Amino acid sequence: MSASTALLTDRYELTMLEAALRDGTADRRCVFELFGRRLSGGRRFGVVAGTGRLLALMRDFRFGEDELRFLRDEKVVDAATVAYLEAYRFGGTITGYREGELYFPGSPILTVEGTFAEAVILETLALSVLNHDSAVATAAARMSIAAGDRPLAEMGSRRAGEQSAVAAARAAYIAGFGATSNLEAGRTWGIPTMGTAAHSWTLLHDTEEDAFRSQIAALGVGTTLLVDTYDIREGVATAIRVAGTDLGGVRIDSGDLPSMAAHVRTQLDELGATATRITVTSDLDEYAIAALAASPVDAYGVGTSVVTGSGTPTAGMVYKLVARQRSDGGWVGVAKASTDKASTGGRKAAFRTLEHGTATSELIAVSDGFERVETAAQHPDARPLQVSLVVDGEPDAAHEGSAGVEAARRHQLRVREELPVRGLALSRSDPAIPTVFVEAG
Template sequence: MTTSPPASTALLTDRYELTMVDAALADGTASRACVFEVFARRLPAGRRYGVVAGTGRLLEALEHFRFGDAELDWLREGEVVSGAMLDYLADYRFRGRISGYAEGELYFPGSPLLVVEAPFADGVLLETLVLSILNYDSAIAAAASRMTSAAGERPCLEMGSRRAHESAAVAAARAAVVAGFAGTSNLEAGRRYDLETIGTAAHAFTLLHDDERSAFVSQIASAGPGTTLLVDTYDVEQGVLTAVDAAGTALGAVRLDSGDLPTVAREVREQLDSLGATETKIVVSSDLDEYAIAALAVAPVDSYGVGTSVVTGSGAPTCGMVYKLVLREGSDGAMHAVAKASAGGKASVGGRKTAGRRIENGLATEEVVLLSPDADVPALGQVAEVDELRPLHVTFVADGELQPGWTGADGVRRAAQRHHESLAELPRAARRLSAGDPAIPTEIITV
């Protein structure tokens, strides 16, 4: 009995991915060499930057993207695809190449976030899974990044599991840590990615006991005086008094989960100090988002417990990233740039791309996307002042082989580091919470 992800991720996809491949197998185009690209046409309204997250999870899911008997039987019985397609799926392993922005990296409209190179069939099958993971995880990381920016040196703790789908909650905890959160209440996320897990007690624990003191005494006996006591079940002032009386001045922290937090935090700080509990910290946790965190900047608060707003992307619960065919082999054997041409803001730019971030005097000034109209891979060396361009593309999978360092707990640590360093490069205005344009412009240069 394990808590691993599903043994196969292959049916976590849209039906049309399979039926397209079925038709392409029959007409011979399934084996055409293709390049697919993931990008976002825009950031959520008013946001200054996006944060790539989920890449590690995607690479983990890719290892489990296999069609086993259970999947094939169901596809056969439902007559979803042909017998030839079932044979193809039974042998499916991704044997192509995946490169793109490192997890934790920032992005802007048009940034070529992920590049998948494979025969059409092998590449198109991954579309839905790639987008599900990147769109959700990146939405959480983008919101979390604004919160950790607003919190400054004070730690943010992710406590939103109950406001998200139970598996999404695990991904959300992970994405929040990529964007600077210090820990999570979610145990499965802790187990799977070696994250710091945190937790205090709920009002139910106090209500279970005959009185508040009994509950505090019990929690201290179990967890030691360094624990965090929830003091707002009945009356906050009395709760603080009881807490310090029960735990002594070595009490680790008190948690406030209701009321006007700036006011209550100030009163509680004064009370704790007057009781000699000057080292006892204050954790707040009531419907916080980046704006509420910013509003608490001058309040005597030591850490922020964030729930609903982080796991729902604080108003932007998905990213709108798309997965587009940008280059494919033709019947002439040559590679051709392709793009949807029609109306409604959905046109895309065909051709192969790479990207660099222009850094001047330590600050990012521009996202430079190099576009090659043909099969050649563009190189940053093709533009002037190449020393100012920080390369953004790294390799995740080569010839079907997962490259080391991007998955598991190591991947999360590396992504958090990447996020931290990339954010430090942005102009300070990028961290403003108010609505505005992307922090730096994206320039597309055809080489």
């Protein structure tokens, strides 16, 4: 078994569990929902990412002897709660949006059904994964839209925590990036990897020409040479003199990129290297990429902005109890009612209404419990958004691993086509489509 993920949990989840075991409500059937009240950063849509990672982490959500010893030694919970956790296995059901799906304010991204005891302690794990990964994927999707047909590579590992970097590479790939510099992301998730040389490589050698000759000897003329360590114009001339006109590419990592790319393209063409590609890096985000749309750039490398959500490092999602079983066995919808953080209680069924293939609304049918649950047949002009993720405690393996990543990537690129034109804009604005709540049945 892998390392336990059970202590990736906030303490209050276990103190609530202890109190619920004491007062007899621990076994009360509940429905929890993970959603965002708004789209962070004034974005017009969000992209769900992290679902496959969450399901894999849930398989290791077990309290082993080391975890239980810590809880006892630190007196986090009482002996009865430790005994409960020793045998803890999530045995409920989770439905939710497919990874790669678009989401909007109020979208029921995850619906967790089970006893209060087994569902409440998943809160922190679910939020930490989906808040981070969805923020990265949303930023990456905007960059992918701005880039159009030009390829994007994620290269931001050094700007994130070591595990966050792997997760960010995965999320960016799902949202349209074509490769990552992170080798662990390649090994774990099957994402294509890329990378050639940094400025230190050039500085290591006595001359720029020596560095280029050595790189070509090792990697072949199809490699990409970094030409801005010293003078860019001289660097391009040296690169073609050494590699010939079949050089694969040059990379520019500084300067005014639009004008620099134009000058380099002209120089390459004059030297006969008409097929040599230009890759630009240097603190790119979706706005800088959009500004380069008319420039002779062939590919982009993005670092800091993508792994930090381009200024919005969390998706702002919350995990709330929305329905519970009453003592008489019936169900009741529940919700927080505070003015600025109010939510909608009840179990939800979500659909995206479409007109000629373009999304027009996020339609959410609400019921108190299980008696009236909306089905796809009741909305023939809409696409159902929720799928089964966990049944009787067993995660659906189809959403995990590299196969799950590829499926999520295909789904993201497909559903992106449903966005109305206004949803493609980069400026801050209202969501691209409204969220409409209706009573089920």
